[in-house]
Amino acid sequence: MQAERKALVIGGGIAGMSAAIALRQAGLSVDVCDRDPHWKVYGAGITITGPTLRAMGRLGVLDEVLRQGYAADGIDVCSTDGRKLMTIDTRSDALGGIPSAGGILRPTLHSIISARLLTLGPTMMLGVTVETLENEADHVNIVFSTGKSARYDLVVGADGIYSRTRQQLFPDAPRPHYAGQYCWRLMMPRHPDILRRTFFLGGQGKVGLNPVSPDSMYMFYVEAQAEPIWRDETKQHLLLSELLSPYGGVLKDVRNKLTASSQIVCRPLETVFVGEDWTKGRTVLIGDAAHATTPQLASGAGMGIEDGLVLGEEIGRNVDIAAGLSAFMARRYDRCKLVVDSSLEISRLEREQAPPAAQTAVVERALATLNEEF
Secondary structure, eight states: OOOOOEEEEEOOSHHHHHHHHHHHHTTOEEEEEESOTTOOOOOSEEEEEHHHHHHHHHHTOHHHHHHHSEEOSOEEEEOTTSOEEEEEOOOOGGGTTOOSEEEEEHHHHHHHHHHHHHTTOOEEEETOOEEEEEEOSSOEEEEETTSOEEEESEEEEOOOTTOHHHHHHOTTSOOOEEEEEEEEEEEEEOOTTOOSEEEEOSSSSEEEEEESSSSEEEEEEEEEOSSOOOOOGGGHHHHHHHHHTTOOTHHHHHHHTOOTTSEEEEEEEEEEEOOSOOEETTEEEOTHHHHEOOGGGSOHHHHHHHHHHHHHHHHHHOSSHHHHHHHHHHHHHHHHHHHHHHHHHHHHHHHTTOOHHHHHHHHHHHHHHHTSOO
16 A cells, blocks of 8 residues: 655645645645745735636635636726727636636635635644755655754745745756836725726836726736836825826726825836746746746736646656656646746837737737636
């Protein structure tokens, strides 16, 4: 009788939780460590594509995401004055009737996925990091920040764009780099005219509105900046108001309601892509640790969820860990590279203020591929 295989997942975010769920479903014993002792997530809303909703169905959380979030087909594309120019049809038979777009608050999504994970009985180690990681022929030796040591059959690095696991495994791998844009995010009540994802194109920056619940939505403004700059956070509402001044329609209403207490977050966009192989021995990187993307295709979280699901499937069907990891890479590399490359291409078009049709063409091509099964 084969002994139960044991996996360690480093990082308790979306990708890490997805991997832990899938590996538990595949019959492995799973430990999860996360450096945050409170295991919390911060941030505003998150856009969800149809393929991500499909992956959430396989993760066992789709019904709850649809109940607590917001889903609607299509993307409305408007001019800077608020006139509707077109609607991108995001529906696809490949989605099997699942909505093709939606949104949810990040803390809400974390709560839903973590609740699903905890029903499967992993061992959670919070406020804990990995100090040393050593691949052996038939196991991985781990020493934790607590001083405890352990052996695992598989180790999964899901600790985000600034992954310490990536540095430990691939010291020569590329570092995250600035992508030439800042992303402003603003939470607010949902405007009655915003029924689905809505983009405003043709101006200095790309602006979008997306419902994350029946009563709430978030706005993003993607601003071109050649280099990262420092800004006074106490004046963010004034800076954002200035950036929105050329826009009309709903965005004029949004701008007029900005105050010092508005829920605004502004961060530089960064990206990293490790290369053709995210595995080393019995270890593997997934999610942002391997392929962090800019948000133009709203697929970063989706790729992390898919990584976790595919990893669980391939490790489950392959007794040999190396064979499972090889099969994982064969299924994930091209798809994740498409997301990173297409997002950066859209970013370039945005910075060059390309015509809206040129920008949406890249979105449509990428989404058509992503709608296919992974």
